[in-house]
Amino acid sequence: MQESWNGYVNDDDRALLKVIKFASPTSAGADCIDPDCTWVEQWVHRAGPRKQIYFEPQYVKAGIVTCGGLCPGLNDVIRQIVLTLEKYGVKNIVGIQHGFRGFFENHLGEVLLNRHVVQNINLAGGSFLGVSRGGANISDIVDSIQARRLDMLFVLGGNGTHAGANLIHEECRKRKLKVSIVGVPKTIDNDILLMDKTFGFDTAVEAAQRAINSAYIEAHSAFHGIGLVKLMGRSSGFITMHASLSSGQVDICLIPEVPFTLDGPNGVLRHLEHLIETKGFALICVAEGAGQEHLQQSNATDASGNTVLSDIGVHLQQKMKSHFKEIGIHSDVKYIDPTYMVRAVRANASDAILCTVLGQNAVRHLSPSLAFCHTNPSISCCLSHWFLMETCRFMVPLLGSVASQPAYATRTMSTCRYQKSSSPQG
Ligand SMILES: Nc1ncnc2c1ncn2[C@@H]1O[C@H](COP(=O)(O)OP(=O)(O)OP(=O)(O)O)[C@@H](O)[C@H]1O
Numbered sequence: 001m002q003e004s005w006n007g008y009v010n011d012d013d014r015a016l017l018k019v020i021k022f023a024s025p026t027s028a029g030a031d032c033i034d035p036d037c038t039w040v041e042q043w044v045h046r047a048g049p050r051k052q053i054y055f056e057p058q059y060v061k062a063g064i065v066t067c068g069g070l071c072p073g074l075n076d077v078i079r080q081i082v083l084t085l086e087k088y089g090v091k092n093i094v095g096i097q098h099g100f101r102g103f104f105e106n107h108l109g110e111v112l113l114n115r116h117v118v119q120n121i122n123l124a125g126g127s128f129l130g131v132s133r134g135g136a137n138i139s140d141i142v143d144s145i146q147a148r149r150l151d152m153l154f155v156l157g158g159n160g161t162h163a164g165a166n167l168i169h170e171e172c173r174k175r176k177l178k179v180s181i182v183g184v185p186k187t188i189d190n191d192i193l194l195m196d197k198t199f200g201f202d203t204a205v206e207a208a209q210r211a212i213n214s215a216y217i218e219a220h221s222a223f224h225g226i227g228l229v230k231l232m233g234r235s236s237g238f239i240t241m242h243a244s245l246s247s248g249q250v251d252i253c254l255i256p257e258v259p260f261t262l263d264g265p266n267g268v269l270r271h272l273e274h275l276i277e278t279k280g281f282a283l284i285c286v287a288e289g290a291g292q293e294h295l296q297q298s299n300a301t302d303a304s305g306n307t308v309l310s311d312i313g314v315h316l317q318q319k320m321k322s323h324f325k326e327i328g329i330h331s332d333v334k335y336i337d338p339t340y341m342v343r344a345v346r347a348n349a350s351d352a353i354l355c356t357v358l359g360q361n362a363v364r365h366l367s368p369s370l371a372f373c374h375t376n377p378s379i380s381c382c383l384s385h386w387f388l389m390e391t392c393r394f395m396v397p398l399l400g401s402v403a404s405q406p407a408y409a410t411r412t413m414s415t416c417r418y419q420k421s422s423s424p425q426g
């Protein structure tokens, strides 16, 4: 007899990662593996509630950790993971404080989590558990996982965090520990090409509008005003581009993917002169990673090994001031750096929904066949399908950029949908 629809995802369900078959490498956005653009299907496990789960919820101890930089929506994901775990009957849920450091810095105790504790944490930005960079001593972390008797660990973070999560998973396998490591990709920069959109990005773009609008008003009101806004984006310009496009006020948008010259007939400074001559004012939006070639590099790295960037905003501000002084034209430069103001805010409605479904699906996939799959899963949404992807695929090489991925417009414009289920897993 045919089984009726029950709201569960079949373990053999798959989602297709890429849906366009390019006919030619010259087609817009084509990323072909050979000159014939041979079609390679990439199927991934579909995410969602499973009929059978591996763990006995009442005996499970689950941990949650947030690593890297802040991102709007972290609290929404933490909250939803806790609420969903509780729906399954898991009672022992703990938060690890301040990223991977919380595993072995003894003064950072576990935070007990339940629906009462997390009920309102989504009303604030930041991470309820705290974040940190550095401190990924894998062996110590796995010792700590063993000592704490964790059965599952939800790791929220970016490419560095996923590299760490992958190593933790491998170490657990080596020690034959039955610990399920689940990654939840987090990057405010939205530079994971496999996903429609990462949580926090939408909020950051929206929050950046205030800064852009203020810079516009300052520039517009001043005599020969030039407004300059610096936004986040270490190696990708998605926030800057989207914030500029949506504002409709930006004259010059500078992103890491597109090199530019400052001086000369095609330089930014010459174009500014033109804008001042013709419009009377100008507005520039720059991503923090743009134009690094114009600056002295320090070779310094942060605690996680990320390159510390030189300040392109301050550099542009100085260059513009001295340029207009040199050519004897008055200018009034107003510089706004709202970097942390767009990152520390609470998630907007669209990100809140994205985080809710991410949190739910991160918990839901723990079926017998997937709980300890060969490579640990990370949860994502692509072309409206929620899917599970090996965590290692979220590491550095898959990070995207505007220029290297012209197809980004379709990627960021498609939206994630979710199905509500009335089952306990729903
Ligand atoms: N290659 C790596 N292998 C193992 N652990 C890593 C690696 N890179 C970074 N980590 C660890 O992962 C954690 C977070 O890394 P990082 O600070 O680079 O942030 P991220 O996850 O990339 O997020 P963000 O997008 O905010 O930068 C840190 O504890 C760091 O030590």
Ligand SMILES: O=P(O)(O)OC[C@H]1O[C@](O)(CO)[C@@H](O)[C@@H]1O
Residues within 6 Å of the ligand: 068, 069, 070, 158, 187, 188, 189, 232, 233, 234, 288, 302, 343
């Ligand atoms: O100052 P922090 O906390 O190291 O974070 C800065 C970095 O974090 C990011 O926001 C990514 O999370 C980058 O865009 C930025 O370069």
